[in-house]
Amino acid sequence: MSSLNLDDFSDLIERPDGGVRRDAEERRERLIVPPGALGRLDELGEWLSAAQASVRVRPIERPRVVLFAGDHGVAELGVSARPAGGAHRLVRAVLDGGSPAAVLARRTGATVRIVDAGLDCDPALLPEEVVRHRVRRGSGRIDVEDALTLEEAEQAVRLGMAIADEEADSGTDLVVLGDLSVGGTTAAATLIAALCGTDASVVTGRGGEHIDDLAWMRKCAAIRDALRRARPVLGDQLELLATVGGADLAATTGFLLQCAVRRTPVILDGVVSAACALVGQRAAFRAPDWWLAGQVSGEPGQAKALDRMALNPLLDQGVTVGEGTGALLALPLVQAAAALAAELPERPSDQGAAAAENEEAETAGVTAAESESDTD
Template sequence: MQEACLIEDIEPLNEKSMAEAKERMDNLVKPIGSLGKLEKMSIKLSGITGELYNNIEKKAVIIMCSDNGVCEEGVASAPQVVTATQTVNFIKGVTGVGVLARHNNCDLKVVDIGINEEINHSELINCKIRKGTSNIAKGEAMTREEALTAIRIGIDLVSKLKNEGYNLIGTGEMGIGNTTSSSSILIALTGCTIEEAVGRGAGLTDEAFEKKKKVIKKVLEINKPNINDPIEVLHKVGGFDIAGLVGVYLGAAKYRMPVVIDGFISAIAALIAYRLNNVTKDFMFPSHISIEKGYNLVLSELGLDPILDLSMRLGEGSGCPLAFNILEASTKIMNEMATFEEGNVDLNDYKGLWEGKI
């Protein structure tokens, strides 16, 4: 597979549309900048779509589900079978992201990209590469070709959703052990320390937490991923779920769709996409501040600010439906607020009122 084709046709934000959006935003009946991040979001959306007025009509959270061979090392607090169990629960709508998605009127697109079980369900998108990655404490997680295949799956899924009329997507994941892969990627890509990158995941004991850090140290020593080659880092120490999400971010930029980052794991995928093509970050909106260690490092690398701070660390894509609501609100400001002229407000009188002179 040609790697260059994965990042072709990715163009920067439409500066002309953003300038038009800013001009309208600055002329709405309010002090300039008084709606803060809502204004910036709306202007950024115009840069993504090329349209002054945007309507978010169909929303979906893409959940990439896969197992990780490193679970053999005892780095997770839950048994590996939970990946398959939760995948089914996503489809049933009984998980955290399921409830929040239903509440915010968005769909879940649940993808089997490498679960260690066979799940037969009409609503499951079966793109299984194989039954889980190899144990990264013993060698490479996957081949380079498998990583590229997983990325292509994510890109193609975004294309399909775009054709089905979706205009806002979010990223979620499920895979017991994937915080180990994510922390390994973060260290490999940034050179940060194990202490900075490694958290307790779903809730490890002190003993298991120390073991996890030792395993990650071993993972990096054995695989020696090249910091200057994001695909190598991904295929050596990553997961199929992460690789699929890398494709979602690349696809969002290619097909000009806003994409919302959830927590630590989906942020790691965003970082890889950014390292492959730094224009991709202009299409990303981080949903919330995850309290998982390492998350703030990733956001600092991306230079992006989260929308919400709710002390969340669930993953699954659970932050995305909440952020969708805020993004929708930003479009309403642009679409439905009046300008001074439309509202028959004399700007000079308004300024006087605002300054307390009337």
């Protein structure tokens, strides 16, 4: 029996400061740019004010990309364009600076942290700081067996919580969340279908590399079979993650919930982070107030999950690569909203403007009188 109950997070998580948000909205009315002229940037600025508990938004100076990595046994069925057990290659590409996420992180000034929760590779292939947290080597094939034991699921969730605490304690002011996985979208779609009460076909997408029709049908069948195993455990989020999630998904869920506890805002990436967020919402209904959806990934499961959480993606650029890329694309937008909210000056008050006009008029009158006196 696990000692961890995710429902306990409901008592630990508070909403962003509503009073500060109202004060920020009032301040926005006084800025030199008319209300509404900055579109959604105004809304983002007010959200940041509430998250920071500061009417004047502080700049985003220490953004951090956190990528949870893992392999999923269901990939053996050919549900992914990538080879089963190949997630370590994705990790290596980020570490070597040759992935889209690595390029964008450099450009936005964000540092990157990769956490191996369940890669199926020799630990010697990757740096110690990446592999030292591994819960297990690969997750089980969710169509026929549990992804994790209950003890492993708890260990993974606590790992995510610990990473969130480390980031908050180190001064991270915004997290860009992503995943590096093979088979992860299949597990994510299963979680979303189970929590939303939908069929496999409704949530089955084609992944970041656009699998063909045969692979899509295999993926759909795997999700259908996994759903049969998920439905009996819907009442317990931890057991659900153990049954059809995976080490990386469980760690991501714990990370998201603890970020909300620590009042650390997070930008979600694709369907995997959306699925973990949905599990988090089931445990603590206030938690999604601390999260932003970075971009539309094209995965139907992501759209379903975000709709359930009332999260509207910031961008829709047709980017499907995953790995935190979509969330990173949204980061400059959030940074821009913070800068505008912090640095735009307020309009002069009506009373101040009137006083200034009177002073100008008096000055003009004195100057005219002096001019007439000189003429005389």
